[in-house]
Amino acid sequence: MKKDRQPALPKVDERNFARLGIVSVQTRLDDEASRSWNSAFEIAGRSFGVAAEAPHGRPRGIDTNVVIGIESLFAARSCPEDNRLHTTAYELRAASFLPLNGKSFHRLRESLDRLWYTSVTVTDGWHLPDGRKLRNVKRMRLINDLSYWDIDGHDSFETTRELVPNATLTIQLGTQMANSIRSGFTQALEHKILTGIEQPPARALYRLLEAHRYADTGEQRRSLAVGLEDWRLACGITDGKPSKTLRALSEAHEELVAQGYLRDVRVGGSRATTALTYEFASLDDPDPALVRLLVESGVAAPAANKLAKEKGDRVEEVVRYVRDTLREKPGSVRKPGGLINDMLQRPEKYVLDARPSASGAEARREESQARLRTAEDEAQQRTESERRELLAAPPQVQWERTRRSLKLLLGKQLTGPQWDALERACLSGQMFAAALLQDLSAAQARLELQAFVDDLRDRLG
Known part of the structure; x- marks a missing residue:
């Protein structure tokens, strides 16, 4: 009996995470309803299926900022082969376009937890000449491993805990996400546009449009036509009514036009088959x-x-x-x-x-270990250099640069008068804020924080 001829498999490049709509462009979602979802959509002739479990709720809003921040820092570290990014909450906050305040470190912790808890099954499909559909299936996580220091917020609730700004933050990226960055999918976003955008939904839409703008051959499309329902699913918009989908996208459209990324957004089709056409602004074409x-x-x-x-x-x-x-x-x-x-x-x-x-498994392993040691040494040297610079700074500069971190560690431990006394002592040079923060962090690591705080209270009178 003649066997069925097996279809030729297309070349599958490292998956571009931004195409999949894992992070919703919406800023608010019902956590209960968004803990799992299943969607299938087709954009520019390519079909996608995404099934996900997210016990802490679907990634949304500023999670796009945080993903971009992780991608940027991972690429800046030359994409370590063990997929581990060693950084700090302070550095990730800056790379994620978040303001410098305690609320940002709380929101950053929430975002990292949502991303870590999210697991995804993705199908990517092609239509064969005989009518059958061929699929590539990937099961993945955005983040495989996560390690950070956090501290009580302004009350005793677990949900208000904040990341310690200068403590070590280690993120091991999922294999597909790391390979997507190595392949260069995420390094094409324009920094000028990213920093010019004010709201997370517009930044999320920019990232999604860039992901679908390019054909597999490398061609950069002048325009992108999408069915509204397919685009709703790609954007992670929960309400299926066309009017609400358009309303959810309207402000993001306006921002991207204002930034010079889009020339126009047209709505067409019938009520049942509404479509969007994005016209990209004309840029200098590469060779x-x-x-x-x-x-x-x-x-x-x-x-x-x-x-x-x-x-x-x-x-x-x-x-x-x-x-x-x-x-x-x-x-x-x-x-x-x-x-x-x-x-x-x-x-x-x-x-x-x-x-x-380098050749052979042993040589590659040695090269990987050497690159990891180099990255860790560079990070350590950078941290030490910044610490020495801060310790040598005038008392007023030390206080301004460490006040927020000291407040996170001591805000609930000191009374109002004691905090005022600490500020006077640091500004006058009787105490040095940078050395105090360093000693506080060391005491916390040794589990001796309470004894250190008791001694500090005595010194403050």
Whole structure:
């Protein structure tokens, strides 16, 4: 009996998380109703299915900011091979476009918890010539491991706890999310647009539009037409009425037009088949030949467009170098697209007339461990340098830069008069705020915080 001919499998690139609508563009959702969801939608001829479990509620609102912050810091650390990002809540807050206040550190903790608890099953589909549908299925988490220090907020409720700003924060990204960043999907967002946007929904919509704007060939679309119901599901908007979907998107549309990202947004079709057409603002097009060269070498389409535009004079040299390396030492470069991306973004790290020597599992493991040690050493040196600089600063500067952290640690431990006395002592130089914060953190780590605070109360009278 003749066997059915198996369909040829399409090449599946590292999944672009932004396409999947995991983070809703809405800022408020009913936690009970959003703890699990199942959606299927089609955008630009590509079908997606997302089934998710989120015990702390679906990621939403500022969670887009936090995801962008994580992606930016992970890329800035050259995408560590163990997928671990070592940072601080203070640094992640800044990368996530959040203001510097205690509320931000509370919201950051809530956001990280929501992202950690969310697990997703994704299906990505193609239509075959014989009418059947072929699917690729991925089961994934956004964050695999999460470690942080938190502290009581302004009351005794567990839900108000805040991250300690300068304490170590470690995030291990899920494999697919980390690989998506390595492939360059998330590094094409324009910083000027991100910082110009005022509200999280507009930032979430910008990220989603950029994800769907590029064809797999690297082509950058001038416009994107989407069915309103498919787009509602991609955006994570819960109410299915067309009028409410349009209302939920209207302010984000206005912001993106004002930022010069969109030229126009048109609504068309009938009541039953409403559609949106996004017209992107005209930007200087990169050389299409360079874009094709980068995409064929494994660079994701969004990053290929940006690199061809910004690093066009070096693209051919770098691609030729990586291809020569692969030809001379097959298997020595596991992710050519990621290496090309990094070489173009950070040329100071590479000498092109020398070939990488790593080959085999043992060499790759040693290289990974060396990169991890280097990243940790750099982070430690940066932290030590900042600490020494702060310790040498005038008393008034020390107080201004540590006051919020001291308030987080001591706000509930000291009376109003005692806090006022502490402020006078630090401003006058009788005490040094930076050294006090350092000693407080050490006492907390040794589980001796209460004894330290009791001694401080005695010193303050």
